[in-house]
Amino acid sequence: MKTVIITNCTNRKRLDGSPPLGLKDEPYLSIEAMAQTWADQINEHPATLKASSLYVGRSVTDARHAAAKLDANLMFASTGLGLVEGDQKCPPYNLTVSQDPNSISPRLESLGARASDWWDAMNAVQSKATPIANVVNHREVGLVLIALPSSYVQLIANDLGGISDAKIGKLRIFTSRPGIEMLPNSLKSSAMPYDERLETSILPGTRSDFPQRALRHFVEVLGLSDEPAEAARAMVCTAMDQLSVARTTIRRRASDSEITFMLECAWARHQGSSTRLLRYLRDDALVSCEQSRFRRLWLDIKHQDNAESRV
Structure with missing residues (x-):
């Protein structure tokens, strides 16, 4: 039986030199x-990079680690492309439902539509239709x-x-508390009870990569992928109880x-590394900076530095 991991696409993308595709600005x-x-x-834009290469960031890295550990198929839920296989080639694009300059949320609001309506359309x-449900319902997926x-x-x-109600037992869901509240009632018991105490585990991080860190903790640290959902939930609760809330x-x-x-x-000292500079800003300089703003x-x-180096 196959194991499948589904994670989200990211605003950060590895571009191939061509400008990313954006939704036409028209009514x-x-x-x-x-x-x-x-x-x-x-359909008119060339697909050049595999999804697993196109999307970058901590969340993708952790999802990849979990997929490798379980020999699982890695898939991405993408605002712009739907559900895509990790090895599917995709065009570079900018489209998201997250708070971002490329968010389609304002357009959806103007049409009286929700994000879920966009996914359906x-x-x-x-x-x-319903690509994620089709994966879960598939008889060869365990x-x-x-x-x-x-x-x-x-x-x-x-x-x-x-x-299908008969297939819910296949599911293990990793999301935030608000995310759990948004799940259909029938699926809430499939959500693993991770919370902010994960920050004091060996996998601390940011709020944006919390679901993928929880997934990786579940797979690599606790090794619960073979456990029934109810038993896995109890073991996650026990693991969380052994951790403290981060200061x-x-x-x-x-x-x-x-x-x-x-x-x-601080650029030279951290060799221009975005990861190290963000940690410097938050942990050493103690300055608040949301991830998309920092990016x-x-x-x-970086662009200015590259331009000066060419002169």
Whole structure:
């Protein structure tokens, strides 16, 4: 029986030199029309990178580790492409439901639609209705581990509702507390009870990669992939009880110009590494900086640094 891991796509992508595809800036009369326009754009754009290479970041790395440990098929729930296999080639694109400049949330709101409506419409134009439910319901799939933030749980909510009651036992879901609340009632018992105490385990991180760190802890540290769901939940509870709540660190706010100056000063010492510079900013400088904001400022400095090195 196959094991499948489903994680989310990321805003950070490895580009192949061509500009990423974005949704055409035009008025749409319906979400179906918007989905069709996007599908036409995707079909006309060359697919150059495998999904497992296109998406980058800590969340993808942890999902890959878990997949390798279980010899599982790795799949991505993508706002722009639907459910894609890790080895499926994809075009570079910018489209998300997360809070980001490329978010389609404002467009959905203008149409009176929700993120889950977009997922349904996008899959409908590809003739791939309820792709996640189809994976879980498949007779050759024995275990499906889903690691998603709450925004992606909201995106695939209708799809999850298509999972047969008889197949729910295959599911192990890793998400935040808000994400658990967004699950269909029938699936809430499939969510593993990880919480903020995970931050004091050997896998600390950021809020954005919490689901994938929980998945990796479940697979690598606790080794619970073969346990029935109810027993696995109890063992996760026990593991969490053995951890403490992380001490809250108070970080100050800073302007873009101040953060940019701090990053420029620390750039050489950290060799321009985005991971190390973000940790420096948060842990050493004690400055609060949301990840997408940091990414924008870091890219500005990197582009400037590259331009100066060519002169």
